[in-house]
Amino acid sequence: MTDVLVLGGTGWLSGRIAERWADAAASVSCLARGGREAPYGTTLVVGDRNDPGAYDEVARRDWDEVVDISSNPVHVAAAVDALARRAKHWTYISTVSVYASNDEPGADESADLLAPAGADEEDDYGRAKVRAEASVRAALGHRAAVVRPGLIVGPGDPTDRFGYWVGRFALAGGEEVLVPATTGRGAQVIDVDDLADFVQAIGRERWTGVVNAVGDPVDLDRVFADAREAAAHTGALVPAADAWLEEHEVAYWMGPRSLPLWLPAGMPGFWTRSNAAYRLLGGRLRPLRDTLERTLADERERGLERERRAGLSRPDELALLHELQA
Ligand SMILES: NC(=O)c1ccc[n+]([C@@H]2O[C@H](COP(=O)([O-])OP(=O)(O)OC[C@H]3O[C@@H](n4cnc5c(N)ncnc54)[C@H](OP(=O)(O)O)[C@@H]3O)[C@@H](O)[C@H]2O)c1
Structure with a gap:
């Protein structure tokens, strides 16, 4: 049985990702504060990521796949700290807002990024995601996939x-x-269900690297x-x-x-970012x-x-x- 931990899992995209994994007969745990239900067929682990002990329970075991959607770089860093050694593969959901420029049509994943958010700048969305991506890559290296969606619809x-x-x-x-x-x-939009399918597929294949998840302009x-x-x-x-x-x-x-x-x-x-890598990986649009x-x-x-x-x-x-x- 594949063991999957979704950090989140009660939200919009993360809920659909958890559902996809449950549909694929994985054993899925969703770590969230517990105000909303976890999807059918998954287990809710209640924890507040502002609490230093939030990961204690899930850090006691190994995971085939961890998915994190948080935009809070402090939460993301704490999660990789607690769980990186327990995870065979990690998928971090970032955003195309990490890119420094919106001037060049067709730019791909190698485009320059914003400067990472410093301490007390966690609300600066794009820069916070840059910092979060960096902690995932530093801790997981070749075991991490970073997915950068455009507007999810x-x-x-x-x-x-x-x-x-x-x-x-x-x-x-x-x-x-x-x-x-x-x-x-x-x-340039991506359907939430196409994205959830893609995230589950790259987790299943343990694909690693960085990919824009955007539709055609x-x-x-x-x-x-x-x-x-x-x-x-x-x-x-x-x-x-x-x-x-x-x-x-x-x-x-x-x-x-x-x-x-x-x-x-x-x-x-x-609205014209490259989706060549997404398509090459079999992403559906x-x-x-x-x-x-x-x-x-x-x-x-x-x-x-x-x-x-x-x-x-x-x-x-x-x-x-x-x-x-x-
Ligand atoms: N919308 C877009 O167009 C767009 C575009 C590009 C990228 N993105 C990215 O897509 C992702 C969206 O994910 P989503 O739709 O699942 O988000 P969401 O609906 O906001 O859900 C957030 C999840 O995180 C949990 N959570 C929040 N605060 C928490 C805390 N302190 N402790 C524990 N759990 C906590 C929530 O559960 P509880 O509230 O129950 O704790 C929920 O499960 C984000 O990474 C976003 O940056 C979105």
Whole structure:
């Protein structure tokens, strides 16, 4: 029996990774604080990674595979300290936000990284991940895989970003939707289920190295067109210029009162990273339309008018449309 430890496992991606391993008949333990259930067929080990004794129980035995998703470099360092000698293989989930530049289209895994976060800089996401990657590689060396996903999308997304568009088009039906100017802009997403399959596969094969886990670059126009088709939206798109949106305090990319996936101009490398290694390793990339349809079903279930972590509320959007067209 393969013994797998997921540090996390009750969250979105980590839960799906734990599920994949359980489906592959592994014995899976998920270490988390215990506020949420671990996936069916896995065992929850309750521990808070802020507590120095968090790994005591899981450090008493050997693991074929350890998966860590934490973005806290102190937690990651403590985990490798406690568990590296117990693990045959370790997969660390990092991010493409570790790269220093978003200027170069098509850059691969050899691109320069940000400087690692120092002490007291653990909230600096990209730099914190750089520091975490470094501790994994220093402790595990040739036993470690570092996976750098781009924007993870699909059903259950706790960040509410990608689902905003298909959900909004469905909610608007025959009415107008506010969009950013799309010229020269695109997105590069990976379906959470393709990513979970990939992470399980490289753990099974004990592949080591660093790999971007990103989809193919796609124009933002195309994302909107496919999302509208999936949602049967027939209303018009009303584009607003960057300066107008900025003046009206609409945020880029994520968070409340944002237009998700909208990026400042001049970041061509952000949505065109190389996925050649991912593909070479057999990583799957399902059609965007498939992801959009599953995301829409999930959006409908969670409520198209719910309070979101990202995007505009429909009343806010209508007020902005009114002002833009006045
Ligand atoms: N979303 C994106 O588009 C994106 C893009 C690139 C990379 N990523 C990376 O993808 C990963 C996302 O993983 P995820 O979806 O599973 O995250 P998540 O939904 O935030 O789950 C976090 C997991 O860690 C556990 N956890 C948090 N704090 C803990 C603590 N103090 N002690 C013990 N356990 C703790 C949580 O369980 P409890 O809360 O129950 O303790 C949960 O199981 C992250 O590495 C992120 O950086 C995300």
